[in-house]
Amino acid sequence: MLRQKGVKPRAPLRAFGTPDHYIPTTSRDLMDMQDAEARQMAIALQNDTAAAGIPFFGLNDPRQGIIHVVAPEQGMSRPGMLIVCGDSHTSTHGALGALAFGIGASEVAHVLATQTLWQRKPRSMRVTLTGKLGPGVVAKDIILALIAKISAAGASGYAVEYAGPAIDALTVEGRMTLCNMTIEAGGRAGMIAPDEATFAYIEGRPYAPKGADWDKAVAAWRRLKTDTDAVFDREIALDVSTLSPMVTWGNSPEAAAPITGRVPLLEEAANAEKRGVMERAFAYMGLTPGMPLTDIAIDRVFIGSCTNARIEDLQSAAAVVRGRKVAEGVEAWVVPGSGLVKAEAEKLGLDQVFKEAGFQWREAGCSMCLATNGDKLLPGQRAASTTNRNFVGRQGPGSRTHLMSPAMAAAAAVTGHLTDVRDLMGER
Amino acid sequence: MEPFRKLTAHAVPIDQPNVDTDQIIPARFLQKPRSAPFGDFLFRDVRFNADGSEKPEFVLNAPFRREAKVVVAEDNFACGSSREQAVWALYDFGVRVVIAPSLGDIFSANASKNGLLTIVLPAPVVRGMIDALKAEPDLEIAVDLENQTVSLPNGPAHGFEIDPYRKRLLLEGLDEISFTLGQLDKIEAFEKTYAG
Numbered sequence A: 001m002l003r004q005k006g007v008k009p010r011a012p013l014r015a016f017g018t019p020d021h022y023i024p025t026t027s028r029d030l031m032d033m034q035d036a037e038a039r040q041m042a043i044a045l046q047n048d049t050a051a052a053g054i055p056f057f058g059l060n061d062p063r064q065g066i067i068h069v070v071a072p073e074q075g076m077s078r079p080g081m082l083i084v085c086g087d088s089h090t091s092t093h094g095a096l097g098a099l100a101f102g103i104g105a106s107e108v109a110h111v112l113a114t115q116t117l118w119q120r121k122p123r124s125m126r127v128t129l130t131g132k133l134g135p136g137v138v139a140k141d142i143i144l145a146l147i148a149k150i151s152a153a154g155a156s157g158y159a160v161e162y163a164g165p166a167i168d169a170l171t172v173e174g175r176m177t178l179c180n181m182t183i184e185a186g187g188r189a190g191m192i193a194p195d196e197a198t199f200a201y202i203e204g205r206p207y208a209p210k211g212a213d214w215d216k217a218v219a220a221w222r223r224l225k226t227d228t229d230a231v232f233d234r235e236i237a238l239d240v241s242t243l244s245p246m247v248t249w250g251n252s253p254e255a256a257a258p259i260t261g262r263v264p265l266l267e268e269a270a271n272a273e274k275r276g277v278m279e280r281a282f283a284y285m286g287l288t289p290g291m292p293l294t295d296i297a298i299d300r301v302f303i304g305s306c307t308n309a310r311i312e313d314l315q316s317a318a319a320v321v322r323g324r325k326v327a328e329g330v331e332a333w334v335v336p337g338s339g340l341v342k343a344e345a346e347k348l349g350l351d352q353v354f355k356e357a358g359f360q361w362r363e364a365g366c367s368m369c370l371a372t373n374g375d376k377l378l379p380g381q382r383a384a385s386t387t388n389r390n391f392v393g394r395q396g397p398g399s400r401t402h403l404m405s406p407a408m409a410a411a412a413a414v415t416g417h418l419t420d421v422r423d424l425m426g427e428r
Numbered sequence B: 001m002e003p004f005r006k007l008t009a010h011a012v013p014i015d016q017p018n019v020d021t022d023q024i025i026p027a028r029f030l031q032k033p034r035s036a037p038f039g040d041f042l043f044r045d046v047r048f049n050a051d052g053s054e055k056p057e058f059v060l061n062a063p064f065r066r067e068a069k070v071v072v073a074e075d076n077f078a079c080g081s082s083r084e085q086a087v088w089a090l091y092d093f094g095v096r097v098v099i100a101p102s103l104g105d106i107f108s109a110n111a112s113k114n115g116l117l118t119i120v121l122p123a124p125v126v127r128g129m130i131d132a133l134k135a136e137p138d139l140e141i142a143v144d145l146e147n148q149t150v151s152l153p154n155g156p157a158h159g160f161e162i163d164p165y166r167k168r169l170l171l172e173g174l175d176e177i178s179f180t181l182g183q184l185d186k187i188e189a190f191e192k193t194y195a196g
């Protein structure tokens, strides 16, 4: 778009690029991309960033990966920054105390050309999380429970701050999972005030400030807290100690329920409209109203995506998989969020754990999260997936997606059906 | 960008909440260049069978809906992915206005850069419009951006709010990048003081 207008990026060093959506996860060769248009697009990204002087991690760079995994991992996403990207899950970076949100292609061009963006202040929402997570319950379960509570439009028009003792206790990677899926509640940005855990996460990463600059930066970041007397447009509270592992059954992330429960009954729909949505979801997903969630048998397992493909995610899945086998007839994949996550996992021997169990261990990328690179479910296939969207056709035409945490997806892989991971934890 | 001022046109009711941009345009069409016929990809998998034949039950395939320039939808329309192609698909199909009780934020922002007007009206008003359109498919909706009103024939004019900047973009069909670069002095002044 900029070339057509004859406009150059204003501050190329404030931009960054890496290919993630269309690339193969079986090799690191662009020529292995089956779709000629997609291949052309990946090559254009490489050439255009080079011509403009924009830092770029290409497919052969060991640091390549999903942009929302790579930028925090490199220390590029830091407190106080304003971060935008042509992808709705840019909200992920809010976990580091940045204001981060997704924009469309025209706005990306506008930011590159002008280093500015026209914005109106969004309404503010605070989600206060209290209590302590039980065993087997993680950040993914918090966000699925929250969306089920406030609906997929519940945060529409709001920027969301997550706060409270349960946030203080959450790892930075867990915080990223929460902020990542804020868009699934309709909220464009999710953010968490930076604290000692944030600073410890960023310190020493390649793009983090060093030496005296570091001390100065941390001193400034410490001031980035919400005032104690701040007033929010909307306040939500959730006690996380009441939560169980969550799974979705329908075609919106709000269609989530504790694994101990059942697929709802049509009579339980709040109104005629919701009843219609439920009916369509049952037909598309091939589910019987009222059936126990643990009776849902799966064909595929996908552990990956910007929501859940960081090292902690792979560790928690591997802990469940270790010493077990993928159930017969199930095809299970792990797609690490970045080349560095993959290398780290291999250093820890996690790749062996997954491979011995019968998982495929693949190269980093978005892969089957949105299925534009050829990795997809076949029509009618059902997946336990650690991704963020269970929309109709999201993982390929006719695909049936159940969202859950990495440990829950691992549990489904080894049993062949949706399973309460806590039942497997008790066995050893 | 084509300016938008007002129109009176047939409308299509989309009577379900949370219609995501993956439905509006499936991901496999995203790598197409802007010159591709994006109107053909609109609601591709719910509008057409795998063999390309139309699904008669889908609302866009009904009389008066094919030439619709207005979409009246339920809550949280066009939520999800930031793909601007969702706007292109609607625009290329002929749609110039989307009315709903709430819309995906990124979709609305994208719409205003492409000459597509998004209007938020209270849920009961939208419900009434959807019911009216279902009962009388040939109803024409009148939309006036200058005066910020929407009305059905013989019905009251419903006022709507719109960000003044977005209104100006649409009314004048402004090229936003040139507009912003016209204020380069302010950007440069800020950059001098910004330490980050």
Ligand code: SF4
Residues within 6 Å of the ligand: A020, A021, A066, A068, A087, A089, A304, A305, A306, A307, A365, A366, A369, A370, A387, A388
């Ligand atoms: S992993 Fe999925 S949600 Fe995340 S950026 Fe890639 S396609 Fe989008």
